[in-house]
Amino acid sequence: MFLKTLHLRSFRNYAEQQVEFQAQKTILVGNNAQGKSNLLEAVELLATLKSHRATRDRDLILEGAVAGQILATLERLHGESELSITLRSSGRRTLSLNQEALRRQIDFLGVLNAVEFSSLDLELVRGAPECRRNWLDALLVQIEPVYAHILHQYQQVLRQRNALLKEIRQKEMAAPTSSPDRTMPNSQLEWDRQLAEFGSRVTRRRARVIDRLAPLAQAWHESISGKTELLEIHYIPNVSCVDDDPASVQQAFLEKIEQRRIAEQQLGTSVVGPHRDEVEFRINHTLAKSYGSQGQQRTLVLALKLAELKLIEEVVGESPLLLLDDVLAELDPNRQNQLLDAIQDRFQTLITTTHLNSFDAQWLKSSQILSVKAGAIA
Numbered sequence: 001m002f003l004k005t006l007h008l009r010s011f012r013n014y015a016e017q018q019v020e021f022q023a024q025k026t027i028l029v030g031n032n033a034q035g036k037s038n039l040l041e042a043v044e045l046l047a048t049l050k051s052h053r054a055t056r057d058r059d060l061i062l063e064g065a066v067a068g069q070i071l072a073t074l075e076r077l078h079g080e081s082e083l084s085i086t087l088r089s090s091g092r093r094t095l096s097l098n099q100e101a102l103r104r105q106i107d108f109l110g111v112l113n114a115v116e117f118s119s120l121d122l123e124l125v126r127g128a129p130e131c132r133r134n135w136l137d138a139l140l141v142q143i144e145p146v147y148a149h150i151l152h153q154y155q156q157v158l159r160q161r162n163a164l165l166k167e168i169r170q171k172e173m174a175a176p177t178s179s180p181d182r183t184m185p186n187s188q189l190e191w192d193r194q195l196a197e198f199g200s201r202v203t204r205r206r207a208r209v210i211d212r213l214a215p216l217a218q219a220w221h222e223s224i225s226g227k228t229e230l231l232e233i234h235y236i237p238n239v240s241c242v243d244d245d246p247a248s249v250q251q252a253f254l255e256k257i258e259q260r261r262i263a264e265q266q267l268g269t270s271v272v273g274p275h276r277d278e279v280e281f282r283i284n285h286t287l288a289k290s291y292g293s294q295g296q297q298r299t300l301v302l303a304l305k306l307a308e309l310k311l312i313e314e315v316v317g318e319s320p321l322l323l324l325d326d327v328l329a330e331l332d333p334n335r336q337n338q339l340l341d342a343i344q345d346r347f348q349t350l351i352t353t354t355h356l357n358s359f360d361a362q363w364l365k366s367s368q369i370l371s372v373k374a375g376a377i378a
């Protein structure tokens with residue numbers, strides 16, 4: 001797929017900016033705080049409807065404006081698509097595809113695919129389990145858009161169930177009884193059932209995507225490390241799923257809820273479910289999170305990103321965009337070359353940098369170079 005044009009209106013520090021992409025590689029060059037990452041963020045939103053930097057739409061809109069817009073034309077094998085996202089400082093987003101307003105997010109997701117790689121991605125290895133869950137979820141949303149819906153349902157049930165547990169705990173604290181009533185109100189049993197139903201769907205999909213991603217990442221890791229390192233990726237679900245059978249995963253879920261019933265009531269929150277999943281990376285059998293060197297962790301993240309590209313390409317049947325935010329300069333020449341070799345001309349790549357001198361001459365020649373200054377592109 002090829003992003004032909006991107007039009008930003010009151011988005012971040014861009015008041016009005018049209019960009020036409022003319023080469024497989026585009027280098028966005030500029031000083032700090034000029035708007036390079038903001039542009040990549042717009043593409044990330046088109047791909048996932050999420051930004052890894054902003055939690056509120058208000059922050060994405062140009063300061064002082066009440067609404068912002070991202071418009072794009074995308075070329076895919078089966079034709080051209082026009083995408084648009086309208087963001088409002090108060091109120092809901094509006095999405096449209098080929099000028100038709102969409103009611104559901106899942107009809108928008110999966111039109112444009114992108115893999116982002118930034119220096120923040122080291123958090124994938126070093127950060128809290130939540131970073132890894134978010135990463136996995138963002139990947140799943142792109143290859144199976146319906147997953148966005150499943151995850152949303154799970155999160156809603158989880159929120160409601162937590163509210164109920166909190167209420168039970170508050171009542172218990174206000175009027176402690178020597179033998180608290182451990183019989184479950186029907187409402188909680190219904191939440192248990194729903195948590196198990198949606199939770200097991202989340203778990204099974206996460207398990208399947210790791211199964212597919214792990215060998216790809218392992219192969220890349222082996223090649224980048226010159227066959228000296230073996231990467232293992234293990235999905236550690238909170239509720240284990242030994243097989244992919246929906247009924248048995250749900251059953252395991254309900255059993256674990258039963259086991260942790262008292263703990264949940266004491267804590268006043270749900271402790272069972274995929275919101276407590278973990279993904280473990282091991283290099284030569286040791287945990288990369290605690291024992292990996294910086295270089296090993298970088299290699300690992302690079303291998304993961306390359307694996308994501310390949311997996312999306314396999315599933316979607318077209319090559320996704322690659323967004324490289326400030327990472328090339330951080331990689332040593334060997335890793336840079338591995339990355340450049342892997343990309344070649346297969347993926348449309350948008351690269352941000354503050355300096356052009358870290359780039360290969362051949363690369364510069366074949367790239368479109370755009371300079372970014374104070375929310376304007378020359």
Ligand SMILES: Nc1ncnc2c1ncn2[C@@H]1O[C@H](COP(=O)(O)OP(=O)(O)OP(=O)(O)O)[C@@H](O)[C@H]1O
Nearest residue numbers: 012013032033034035036037038059060061062063
């Ligand atoms: N909603 C907004 N309205 C106006 N300006 C904004 C908004 N959000 C962010 N900015 C501005 O955008 C700039 C940051 O842009 P961006 O993150 O794209 O920088 P960058 O060019 O990638 O820089 P670096 O090289 O440091 O990564 C900051 O100056 C910030 O104040």
Ligand SMILES: [Mg+2]
Nearest residue numbers: 036037326352
């Ligand atoms: Mg930046």
